[in-house]
Amino acid sequence: MKMKELLLFLSGVLCVSADVLHENIRITGCSESDGEFMYGLDGEEIAYTDFNKQKIIYPQPPFIDPFTYQEGVYELAVGEQQTCKHNLKVDLKAYKNPPMQQDAPSGVMMYTRDEVEFGEKNTLICHVTGFYPAPVNVSWTKNGQKVTGSSINVPYPNKDGTFTQISRLQITPQLGDIYGCAVAHLVLPKPVTKLYEVDSAAQSDPGVGPAVFCGVGLTVGLLGVAAGTFFLIKGNECS
Structure with missing residues (x-):
């Protein structure tokens, strides 16, 4: 349009x-x-x-x-x-009806709002920026099939005069799901599509971080005890 x-x-x-x-x-x-x-x-x-x-x-x-x-x-x-x-x-x-500025989106990104947990509700975000004029049209697919129920904010201006819009889709991720975000704009000859695949790497092990941290803390603690014992022995020898 x-x-x-x-x-x-x-x-x-x-x-x-x-x-x-x-x-x-x-x-x-x-x-x-x-x-x-x-x-x-x-x-x-x-x-x-x-x-x-x-x-x-x-x-x-x-x-x-x-x-x-x-x-x-x-x-x-x-x-x-x-x-x-x-x-x-x-x-x-x-201004004698000047030609309209036209800029295609310079960036389209997809990411989840929260860390991915299989079977737990989450929000998938499609972030589109750097386009003019507004708006863009964003459509979603899941495993190749169109899905409805997404939302999109009104165009928000960037400091350079272009716009940003963010579309959100509520999901319940399962291993192997593939979501698509298709962005259509006046300047684009065809929609730009980004894909997000739910794989085993997307789900972080909540026990890894604390375990590593505790392991490092324990090692540092043991080194401290060993160093203290060494200097205590040396001190006794000198006396």
Whole structure:
């Protein structure tokens, strides 16, 4: 889908302590047929507007205390969309309808949120960055078959003007499963696909780390005892 796009950025830095800085950003974006209104913090979206459902969505993880913005945020988003689309028409006319920038995704990565344990629920993440314009379309497969139920965040701006989007798929990994993440974008002649295979190497042995650590600690302890005994004997001989 080819579209002309104008994005307006309102961002700031919020200082919460003497030595900790956090980047707080609000984005209003629009095209001739679509729009975006989003709040973000430190590279993560914390709220965005779903203009089809006509409400604010809060994609917050379950481990944080939930919060909402004051009433009227959706109406604010609708009003800013009208302003954005008006400015878009003015700018396109002033700049004589310039060609649109086009950048294919520069990076597609797949990884799991948690360490893999066979039969335990996990989240598979497909991280796509470096593209313009937004958005990308991400589809998933498991063992060659299409799967549904994935989620994707709204496009998040990078400092160079391109975008990042992250798609997530809830999985229960089993040995031998192969998951695929296919990324489609306006510039790509065909989707870019990344694969993730669940194999025996993906499941770490929880006992290896502590065992090695304890073994090293015991060895150092024994060396210390031996050294102490040696110097004690030498001291007695000298006296």
